[in-house]
Amino acid sequence: MRGIAISPSNQCCSSGSSSPLQFQSQNTLPSQPYRTVNLNPLLQFNNKKKQNPSNGRRYPIVSKISINPSNNNNTQTPIRPLVVFGSANADIYLEINRLPKVGETISANSGQTLAGGKGANQAACGGRLSYPTYFLGQVGDDAHGKLISEALQNGGVCLDYLNTVTDAPTGHAVVMLQPDGQNSIIIVGGANMNCWPHTLSDQDFEVVRNAGIVLLQREIPDSVNIQVAKAARSTGVPVILDAGGMDAPFPQELLSFIDILSPNESELGRLTGMATESFEQITQAVVKCHKMGVKQVLVKLGAKGSALFVEGEEPIKQPIISATKVLDTTGAGDTFTAAFAVALVEGKSRNECLKFAAAAASLCVQVKGAIPSMPDRKSVFDLLQSH
DSSP states (O other): OOOOOOOGGGOTTOOSOOSOOOOOOOOOSOOOOOOOOOOOSSOOOOOOOTTOGGGOOOSOOOOEEEOOTTOSOOEEEOOOOEEEEOOOEEEEEEEOSSOOOTTOOOOOSEEEEEEEOHHHHHHHHHHHTTOOEEEEEEEESSHHHHHHHHHHHHTTOBOTTEEEESSSOOEEEEEEEOTTSOEEEEEEOGGGTSSOOSSOOHHHHHHHHTOSEEEEEESSOHHHHHHHHHHHHHTTOOEEEEEEEOOSOOOHHHHTTOSEEEOBHHHHHHHHTSOOSSHHHHHHHHHHHHHTTOSEEEEEOGGGOEEEEETTSOOEEEOOOOOSOOSOOTTHHHHHHHHHHHHHHTTOOHHHHHHHHHHHHHHHTTSSSSGGGOOOHHHHHHHHHTO
16 A cells, blocks of 8 residues: 655645535445545545556545534545546637627627636536546647646646647637627537547546546547446446537447436437427436436426436426526536536435535526636535525
């Protein structure tokens, strides 16, 4: 067993809040081997880089501290981390009054570049919610890659398994943001879609197999997602697939290895080829997903809230938690999915998971940018207590 160097730079999962937080995990997933490390009071990782295969690491090292505000006795329980395998983009924001017409040139009111991408957004959300989070993906050896890495590290995400590739630039997206907070996005895949190995490394698979839950999206190749989902299934690790990303048919093989599919209304419609304008139509589309092998479908319904459909059970509906203002909806769906995953792996009920996710998404839309808008755990709890 290798020792762990404890230093401020190793604090990969701090909450970003000085308020006491209590983690209640009732994870009933199959037990897996862990090495316990005595770290107090912060959540930390063994921050050794993947590129050094001689470091001897065999399992993700995480330690969860339960802090009870009513007393001074801290207890420690090793837990399995949230593992996000997915995309990382530099989001180029353009604030405009309206979308340009064909052949028209308009001026933007302002512009800036922020870290984003569905995978990075979800990982940042996990980190901000004080849950131990790994992000596995690819960035280019460029300024955009450094921007994303710094944003994720500052958000408490462990990047031991983030690859930097030299043959493709960091993925980026042009986000056209209108005054009402709605957005239109164009994505350039870059390193997210290129330069992946034919087979992922044993170290990548090992992290996945020892996760508490795995999040996937469709901004990386389906072949990569299939490998990850298979590895997770081999040890009983649940997988949530966010349906956002490439507009292409879902491979049946991928659907057969996931536990929860999380689309919005339009993504559900494209997947099933069915109308999704009413809740009844959405329900029928979900039935088709069940027939395709997906037992649970978590549908994001925008202003109408969300619903969790479990095959053979009545759907669970969750209305939105109204935001005092809506500045930017970018990243709201990613926040919802990641917050749901965090609540689920901590053992909360389905209803609690939906409400927790709704609160996180409500806070997200009140801040511009994707990763900058991810709420911290205390803010989510405060909002929930006020409703």
